[in-house]
Amino acid sequence: MHQEVRNRIISCLKKFNLDTSINVELETPKNESFGDLSTPLAMELARVLKKPPIKIAEEIKADLEKDIFDSIEIAKPGFINFKFKREFVISKLHELLNKGNEFFAQNIGKGKKIQIEFVSANPTGPLHLGHGRGAAVGQALANILKEAGFDVSTEYYINDAGRQVELLGLSVYIALQKIFGKDTPMPDDCYKGEYINELAKEIYDSYGEQLKEKNFDEVGDFLIDFAYKKILAEIQRDLEDFGVIFDKWVSERKLFHTGEVQRTLIKLKELGFIYEKDGALWFRSTAFGDEKDRVVVKSDGTYTYFASDIAYHKNKIERGFNELINIWGADHHGYIKRVTAAVQALGMNPSQIKILLIQMVNLLRDGIPVQMSKRAGTFVTLRELIDEIGADTTKFIFLTRRHDSHLEFDVEIAKKQSQENPVYYVQYAHARINSIFEKANYEPKNFNGELFNEDELKLIKKVLTYPMIFELAVNLREPHRITFYLQELAGEFHSYYHKFRVITEDKDLTDARLSLCKAVMFVLKHGLKMLGVKAPDKM
RNA sequence: GCGCCUGUAGCUCAGUCGGAUAGAGCAACUGCCUUCUAAGCAGUGGGCCGGGGGUUCGAAUCCCUCCAGGCGCGCCA
Missing domain, CATH: 1.10.730.10 (Isoleucyl-tRNA Synthetase; Domain 1)
Known part of the structure; x- marks a missing residue:
């Protein structure tokens, strides 16, 4: 319905000699006596054309094809208010009923390739409700973009390399030692949730005595693999039960094994964005507005998380996406500049990458705030929400807020008020x-x-x-x-x-x-x- | 200290890249089930849009400043 109006306005805008194709904004007036649809266009043009808005509105109205309108009125500051003919409205209703879903799909995307990366939680523990919010938004966004004619690909980036999964393995190792009767204290940065003990128990049941008396260097890799794969499988199942399906799962490890991380750094070096200082390799993110340059290879020779992240983005760019959408938790906002810098260094236009921040979810139980910590093992899992509140209700609640807005989620109320x-x-x-x-x-x-x-x-x-x-x-x-x-x-x-x-x-x-x-x-x-x-x- | 986000009705939140008289849900109160589902409907009350400046025809929206809350500021991830 709005398209017909927009087309008619645009076609009689030519005489004003406006160089750029301007956006004709249409809105449904707050007060229905003003009509069915309205545009503040004349007021927006007033400054450019240096003419009073009412006069512009009148000129537009004079040239407008009036076939579908019952009335076109010009109101106070310069609104143009449209009221549709009854026959037109009825004909659009017919169209909707005949076309069904086609009526909504307007091919806005025209096949443009968009990649959406979301959730991407470390496979070091179960998904919690914050991840759930990101999952709900990411999936819904993928749905609408796909429906609008974009070629959408959704991805989950798995941080299965580096320090965090190593800590996971170590946590399981220590829990396993406890089963063997050796009580070693759990270091502060280890994971302490009950699921760690469960993993240790599971390993003990399957492999038992073989692992006794082994030190971490001997069994670490095995434990890491066992634990993160198990957790990743649970994550996948949780997401599936939540109604979130990814087109692709990309492994950070693989980026290392295939040499993509190394190649990426070489390429950046060739481009002049990598330099050495204090025994480390730095990426010159300040060239693109970051406050400081960032380390990609530490002086001990190991890579930072950022290094593989650049490689992942290079990989995305090479796959020919026109647009990248990253959905992150708001606590990662400090990361935006360096990642967009990296993407630009690799030749992508900054407007082609969008980072949507999902604001924190404040968890309450009966109105009392609960501190969530994955390491301490105190959090509400996505699984718990799916089981106790339901996937549909949970998704809907997550989608009744702007992604940028803090969300208060009272688990008890969500359960209790499910009727309302x-x-x-x-x-x-x-x-x-x-x-x-x-x-x-x-x-x-x-x-x-x-x-x-x-x-x-x-x-x-x-x-x-x-x-x-x-x-x-x-x-x-x-x-x-x-x-x-x-x-x-x-x-x-x-x-x-x-x-x-x-x-x-x-x-x-x-x-x-x-x-x-x-x-x-x-x-x-x-x-x-x-x-x-x-x-x-x-x- | 610096940066990002937020501040709108008692509560939770919308508000169309600056537009007309600021909205919804919940909660409160009053009515409505012989008739297609009462998980519903009709109605009532409720606001210096955090404070103060500025920009202009016009500001909840943009800029500055202050206040309050959240989150970030490592050769951690």
């Missing part, structure tokens, strides 16, 4: 419509749009704004906008449902109303699918 959770409100609307169709026991082939009353036209228009919301979510990379829209749509439907009966004695009226319900159902189903949430037929 907004996700049910939206799903319920879908289930309700489905039950109407079960009662009616048929789907109308056609309908007479003349039969719709004012409430129905309003609901139809709400349904038809979905593509605009969808487009916005896609362009801004903000899936939460769909969540909010769905709540609004569900609200308008529930209200309509109580005011009018869909199935009546009048066959024509019933057909029209069923058609409207069908359209609402289409949109609810589509939106929920984008969020990765089920649209149940019954509740």
